[in-house]
Amino acid sequence: MAVQRTFSIIKPDATNRNLTGAINAKFEAAGLRIVAQKRIHLTKAQAGEFYAVHKERPFYDELCEFMSSAPIVAQVLEGEDAIAKNREVMGATNPAEAADGTIRKEFALSIGENSVHGSDAAETAAVEIAYFFSGLELVG
Numbered sequence: 001m002a003v004q005r006t007f008s009i010i011k012p013d014a015t016n017r018n019l020t021g022a023i024n025a026k027f028e029a030a031g032l033r034i035v036a037q038k039r040i041h042l043t044k045a046q047a048g049e050f051y052a053v054h055k056e057r058p059f060y061d062e063l064c065e066f067m068s069s070a071p072i073v074a075q076v077l078e079g080e081d082a083i084a085k086n087r088e089v090m091g092a093t094n095p096a097e098a099a100d101g102t103i104r105k106e107f108a109l110s111i112g113e114n115s116v117h118g119s120d121a122a123e124t125a126a127v128e129i130a131y132f133f134s135g136l137e138l139v140g
């Protein structure tokens with residue numbers, strides 16, 4: 001296993017409910033190190049660009065509205081096998097299907113308002129990190 005970096009977002013439903021610290025505690029307990037983090041409020045256009053891969057999906061407009069409805073916390077997580085490990089800690093997209101102890105099982109409100117985003121592969125992680133952070137902001 002290699003040390004990897006992955007991109008994470010704490011979504012508006014979670015920042016609204018003051019869950020940033022509780023979610024960060026889950027990452028850190030799993031051995032993921034937060035090497036960059038910033039709280040920002042995306043415009044709908046910025047959310048749309050980030051989620052462009054989902055443009056044709058029926059929930060795209062709802063997703064962009066939601067992601068720009070309140071602040072998010074954008075993060076870079078680092079650790080052994082960080083991409084897969086983060087997906088494990090997050091749990092399934094639909095909280096009804098998420099395993100016990102996962103972030104989405106504990107905190108998500110619905111399949112759309114599901115508290116966290118995490119990159120699904122090394123290529124997407126690199127693109128997503130670069131969309132939000134400069135190299136100088138990654139402090140391992």
Ligand code: GDP
Nearest residue numbers: 059062063092093111112113114116117118120
């Ligand atoms: P993820 O990788 O687990 O985040 O899941 P996807 O890449 O499939 O979807 C991206 C995001 O779109 C999810 O995290 C949800 O916020 C949202 N989403 C996915 N499916 C649905 C859906 O059926 N309805 C709504 N409203 N949002 C959805």
